Amino acid sequence: SSGINAEYGAMLIAIFVKSVYGLYLICSDLVFILLFPHLTLVVWFPKLTNKYGMIAGFGTAFFLRVLAGEPVLKYNAVLKYPYYQEPGVPDAYGDIPEYGFQRFPFRILCMVLNMLITLAVSFAFRMLFTKVPSLQKHDYLGAIKDYEEAEFKEDFQKGGKKNESNL
Secondary structure (H helix, E strand, O other): OHHHHHHHHHHHHHHHOOOHHHHHHHHHHHHHHHHHHHHHHHHHOHHHOOHHHHHHHHHHHHHHHHHOOEOOOOEOOOOOOOOOEOOOOOOOOOOOOOOOEOOOOHHHHHHHHHHHHHHHHHHHHHHHHHHOHHHHHHOOOOHHHHHHHHHHHHHHHOOOOOOHHHO
16 A cells, blocks of 8 residues: 555656656655665664664655755745745846745755664664563564574674674
């Protein structure tokens, strides 16, 4: 069912965006804000992340990005960052834009917040499940199992020797 919703969302974007360049801008924007932080964390810091953090970071970054508005999709910002250019107000060149746009580097802010929220929530859930073992039965996304599998894989790669620092 979530795949069907994503297909409808992609279809609506393809209908409303009138140019291939606009589609390219939307897609590259979403990849930078939503996927780049997760790919970076999973490749370089796999022990610091879990599914809870990934969902929280992704959701927050997506929410902030949608609220920032998008002239290509023809909707104005709800969340106006500093230096927001209002629609209908002449810009520095004397042009009067139909839709407002952000002058603040909000995409970088969304990407960094995605990364920081992912790390913070991942750490919080890891501490919660390790310090309060009775809550492990509520680990619906399997974060503890993922940590145990990662530690087992690391031990196996080191020659199968368990040492006291891994316990």
